[in-house]
Amino acid sequence: xxxxxxxxxxxxxxxxxxxxxxxFNINLAFEQGSFNSIVGESGxxxxxxxxxxxxxxxxxxxxxxLEGYSTSSLSSDGMAALRNRTTGFVFxxxxxxxxxxxxxxxxxxxxxxxxxxDDKVKKxxxxxxxxxxxxxxxxxxxxxxxxGQQQRxxxxxxxxxxxxxxxxxxPTGNLDSENTAVIYRIFREVNxxxxxxxxxxxxxxxxxxxxxxxIEIKDGRxxxxxxx
Amino acid sequence: MLSLRIAFRFLRSNPAQTxxxxxxxxxxxSIQVFVGLLIGSLQSSLVDSTVGNSPQVTISSNTxxxxxxxxxxxxxxxxxxxxxxxxxPVAAGSAITVSNEKNIPLLLxxxxxxxxxxxxxxxxxxxxxxxxxGSRDVMIGRELAAEIKAGVGDKLTVVLxxxxxxxxxxxxxxxxxxxxxxxxxxxxxxRTVQQLLGxxxxxxxxxxxVPDVFNADSVAAQLKNELNDSNLRIENWKDQNQELLGALRxxxxxxxxxxxxxxxxxxxxxxxxxAITVLQKSxxxxxxxAMGIRDLSASLIxxxxxxxxxxxxxxxxIALGLxxxxxxxxxxxxPGTGNTIKIKIDYGFVLISWGIALAASTLAGFFAARRSLxxxxxxxxxxx
Numbered sequence: 001x002x003x004x005x006x007x008x009x010x011x012x013x014x015x016x017x018x019x020x021x022x023x024f025n026i027n028l029a030f031e032q033g034s035f036n037s038i039v040g041e042s043g044x045x046x047x048x049x050x051x052x053x054x055x056x057x058x059x060x061x062x063x064x065x066l067e068g069y070s071t072s073s074l075s076s077d078g079m080a081a082l083r084n085r086t087t088g089f090v091f092x093x094x095x096x097x098x099x100x101x102x103x104x105x106x107x108x109x110x111x112x113x114x115x116x117x118d119d120k121v122k123k124x125x126x127x128x129x130x131x132x133x134x135x136x137x138x139x140x141x142x143x144x145x146x147x148g149q150q151q152r153x154x155x156x157x158x159x160x161x162x163x164x165x166x167x168x169x170x171p172t173g174n175l176d177s178e179n180t181a182v183i184y185r186i187f188r189e190v191n192x193x194x195x196x197x198x199x200x201x202x203x204x205x206x207x208x209x210x211x212x213x214x215i216e217i218k219d220g221r222x223x224x225x226x227x228x
Numbered sequence: 229m230l231s232l233r234i235a236f237r238f239l240r241s242n243p244a245q246t247x248x249x250x251x252x253x254x255x256x257x258s259i260q261v262f263v264g265l266l267i268g269s270l271q272s273s274l275v276d277s278t279v280g281n282s283p284q285v286t287i288s289s290n291t292x293x294x295x296x297x298x299x300x301x302x303x304x305x306x307x308x309x310x311x312x313x314x315x316x317p318v319a320a321g322s323a324i325t326v327s328n329e330k331n332i333p334l335l336l337x338x339x340x341x342x343x344x345x346x347x348x349x350x351x352x353x354x355x356x357x358x359x360x361x362g363s364r365d366v367m368i369g370r371e372l373a374a375e376i377k378a379g380v381g382d383k384l385t386v387v388l389x390x391x392x393x394x395x396x397x398x399x400x401x402x403x404x405x406x407x408x409x410x411x412x413x414x415x416x417x418x419r420t421v422q423q424l425l426g427x428x429x430x431x432x433x434x435x436x437x438v439p440d441v442f443n444a445d446s447v448a449a450q451l452k453n454e455l456n457d458s459n460l461r462i463e464n465w466k467d468q469n470q471e472l473l474g475a476l477r478x479x480x481x482x483x484x485x486x487x488x489x490x491x492x493x494x495x496x497x498x499x500x501x502x503a504i505t506v507l508q509k510s511x512x513x514x515x516x517x518a519m520g521i522r523d524l525s526a527s528l529i530x531x532x533x534x535x536x537x538x539x540x541x542x543x544x545x546i547a548l549g550l551x552x553x554x555x556x557x558x559x560x561x562x563p564g565t566g567n568t569i570k571i572k573i574d575y576g577f578v579l580i581s582w583g584i585a586l587a588a589s590t591l592a593g594f595f596a597a598r599r600s601l602x603x604x605x606x607x608x609x610x611x612x
Contacts, residue, residue: 084520
């Protein structure tokens, strides 16, 4: 199967009073529809890797290929458009916009890319709320929901544009075990239904063991790449 | 439109802050509109009361003989040129009247009443009696009437420098708004005065008004050119009132300075509030960028915030400013308060003020937008 994400010789150095190299010569490829996790200790470089894959950050060396496009020549707006169309992000914190309702938050990525949402698009948002099991709170303001509901709204938002790559950075870090289990069940269901590629960053090995491929990073280098 | 929608929601999410900055801007704009319109009205009232009811261009003789003969043709030429709005031939000479054994100096002024009315608005100035009609009638001013204790129907004896005494009947009392004029001018029939002064067919000056009083100097220059007669002296009020013009100019400059300072304070106030908003909303902007919003759209949010605040603040401010002006007019315009300012709403000025306030607040939004460009979504995410 073709690679949807490919990193070639990727380095990342954070410039400052003292330069810090977070990633060393990373070479990785993720296949379309695969379900992957990246594990590592805090500060190992796993989040840096995820931000580069999600085009939130640029590598200082090497190249990222996303959906067949090399990102190195893209402008900031070009990266933004590619990110909006191709990827969906979920973080440890939900980052919903408190000024908008849950429904408006979910529609936001579509509105960024397309200006107006027609009935078909709103129907898709409704389906995502159903899939997340939070249809009854869809008209609540974003800050008028429980932590679990907020995180599920954030996942629905990340899925709104039907992304080919779903990136999650410690997505259940703030949730209890019950909500954690529900969310991983949803991830699996989306992966199966829509063929979405999942790349989940976690420091929890028990979660990683539920994925099909575990990549371990230590001190900015890949030390293990295990395909089940 | 998404940027506008987000801007609107951001403003609505913090109603107290939005209301405060809108009110702040409204107060600033209201002062600007109030001061601008008030000073404009003051200047126009001042000009109107100083030169509006008096000739703005005067033609007199430039020779040793202080009279003009062919005045009909001069007036025809001036009228044909379309430069003037009224022209009144005047035959005037000094005289006295005796009251209580006291000599009171007078200026016996012979005019064509209809022509003089267009310049002095005599019909409005007459507060008792009528405009004179007969050859032996005169109108006298309020102060003179009080001094000689005479009224309509009484006689007035005028003594010319050669000792000739003429008895006139007082047909009306006028008030031209100037004590000096009211005390000395005795307005009579042109032909009568011409005969009394020994100037048959001649006059001493032609008084003219012009459509735009501030154009009086250029009208005078053009008339000089058209008439091309070195025996005529053509004067205009601007040359004779340099001090007044200087005062008007200074007043105009001070008004402009006040308005510019207000506009700057609006820009600084809104800029600082929007700069704080950028900080307050940095998480939201960061996450919108993570979702793929373009830099321009993210910047537009703050430009729209400035525009929306400007729209609300300026409209409220204009309403408040006009309200202040009406209140000022209502309180000071009541009879007996001595108010001489005739409030005039210059809608062009209001429109320009509105445009400037909108531009200023949008500019403030632009400064905030520039700050938002520097926001990096990763920084927001890392900070949690």
